[in-house]
Amino acid sequence: MQFTEIIKASGIVGSGGAGFPTHVKLSVKAEYFIVNAAECEPLLEVDKYLIRERAKELIRGIDWIARNIRAAKKYIAIKKKYETEIRCLKQAIEEAKSTVKIFEMESFYPAGDEQVIVYEITGRVVPERNIPLQVGAVVNNVGTVLAVYDAKRQGVSVTHKYLSVVGAVKNRVILRVPIGTSVSACIEEAAPLEKDYGIIMGGPMMGKIYSSKEEASEAVVTKTDGNILIVPKDHHLITKGIQSIRRIKNISKSACIQCRMCTDLCPREVLGHSVKPHLIMRNIYREEQMANDDEYIKTFGSAVNCTECGLCELYSCPMMLSPRRANSYIKSRLTQMKLTIPQNPLKPVDSERAYKKVPTSKLMLRLGLQTYYSHESLEHVVTFTPQRVKIPMKQHIGVSSQPIVQVGDRVEEGQLIAQIPEAALGANSHASINGCIAEVGDYIVIEAQE
Ligand code: SF4
Ligand code: SF4
Structure with missing residues (x-):
């Protein structure tokens, strides 16, 4: 079978994010092939574990993919603080006599945004609402490359998922479970500290929120899951995440001080895209009374360039408001109203970008998650078959x-x-x-x- 046919047959999709089908993503030619190993949201563990355990396979997978998409430049982007994992990668590169390069990143959020990684490595900015291929790069994450390697070497399809369960639990744990396993069963393995709790599928910044275990009772592990975070039910990540849009509109009208911090620190705005959450927060209370479509697009159009990384909402805003949720709501309204937003020409990258990178350690404090952080790596994997x-x-x-x-x-x-x-x-x-x-x-x- 041909390269993309092997991947297609095995059912591989991006192992994080929205799950773009990998056979389509890799049916191209590119100058750069980049592996996103930044693991940028706080408390995630799986990519680091996979690198420690399977560095050789990862390097072979990268070499095979890069050969097939004709990428002469191959990089693994990883935070420089992950010293053990970098050591494993260096050894694997040497043993395989590979030309893969390790790109060491500072520890900031969102270091794992693929457009941020592409800029850091290539110096090129992907235009608004475009993909890295537009500037000659293809980005995959660690789990995806290993799935491609397994499909090639053993004809293995995607049937299982590694995921960490962390937060307010007795046993932080890495699980390997079949796709379709109930999320509740995975949580039981980690023994939550409280009887009822909030659940975030993914990382604290972008994960899907369930406000109680009853709400998550039907949830199952999918190909894109990699982490389950347990927090107390009254943690602000939960209470804020489930606020109604009506309440967000009312609060923004009375409490937004128009300081612009949400816009000024937005990682995509800083890269030169047009993202204006402060403008949306200033006007969202009157969005249903807008005079016409042109005014709506002018005021709210920049919401389509928001990646919903959560930085404005969970870090930048001094008033603890919800510009990310406002953007997300406006995006759905634009779709509903069938309004097309023109693409803006790129602006120059903000000259103060280096000072606007938010350190992960500060973010963790702001999120109120530092009590769940551990210096100890998770080495032991629990496997079970439901x-x-x-x-x-x-x-x-x-x-x-x-x-x-x-x-x-x-x-x-x-x-x-x-x-x-x-x-x-x-x-x-x-x-x-x-x-x-x-x-x-x-x-x-x-x-x-x-
Ligand atoms: S950071 Fe908060 S208060 Fe400042 S403009 Fe944005 S939403 Fe308003
Ligand atoms: S969530 Fe906020 S910080 Fe993140 S891209 Fe959207 S507007 Fe920018």
């Missing part, structure tokens, strides 16, 4: 996978159970345990058999 998995047909950008199994069919781990519809953007899905198909719909449920 009796039942519920595999979503949409775990990626594009259209849902089409089931090719029926209720009552017996399946084995790794067997194709749903495929990409003809000529569509999507990803294949595979059985993650041996068992019998119990339900077919938006999810395929497999029950293990005696």
Whole structure:
């Protein structure tokens, strides 16, 4: 099979973020191939673990991908404070006689924003709402490269996920579980400190919030998950994250002091994109009364360039307001109103950018998460196989996978159970345990058999 056919067959999507299908992302030619190992949100552990355990495979995977996309320049971007992981990578590069270079980054947020990484390495700025390929680069993360390597070496499909469970728990832990495992079962392994708690799927800055364990009772592990953060129910990350948009509108009208800190520290605005959260906060209270579309676009259009990194909301704003949520709401309104926002020409990169990088240590203090930080790396992986998995047909950008199994069919781990519809953007899905198909719909449920 050809390079992209192997990846497509294995159902690989970006192992973080929105889950872009990897066979499409890698069906290009590029000058740079960059691996994002920055692990930029506080408290995440999985990429570091994978680097310590699988540095050789990672380097071989990078070399293979770079050869296929004709990338002469190959980099791993990693924070320089991850000394053990850098040592492992250097040794693996030497042993493989590889030309992969390690790019050591400062510890700031969002060091792992792929456009930030591309700028740091190449000095090139990706235009607004564009992808790194526009400036000759392709970026993958650690888990994705290892999935590609496993597909090539062993024909293995994506059936399992590594994820850390951290925060207000007795045992910080790394798990390896089948796709479709219930999130509640994963949390139990870490033994939460309190009876009820808030759950953030992902990192504290950009993760999806569940305000209680009941709310997360139906949630399952998908191909893009890598971390579960447990915090007390009344932690500000939870209470702020679930505020209604009506309340956000009212508060912004009375409490926004128009200091512009949200805009001035915005990592994309600093790179030269147009992102103006202060303008949105000044006007959001009257958004439903805007005179016409032109005024709406002029006032709110910059919301489309917001990546929802959360920095304005959880760090920059001295009044503890919610410009990120405001941007997110306006984006959905622009889609609803079918308004097209013109692309702005790039401005020069802010000359004070170096001073506007927010150190992760300060961010952690502001987030109120320092009590959950540990200097100890997680070395031990807990593996378990549940009796039942519920595999979503949409775990990626594009259209849902089409089931090719029926209720009552017996399946084995790794067997194709749903495929990409003809000529569509999507990803294949595979059985993650041996068992019998119990339900077919938006999810395929497999029950293990005696
Ligand atoms: S940082 Fe806060 S107070 Fe200042 S302009 Fe932005 S939303 Fe308003
Ligand atoms: S969330 Fe805030 S800081 Fe982040 S990109 Fe959007 S406006 Fe900028």
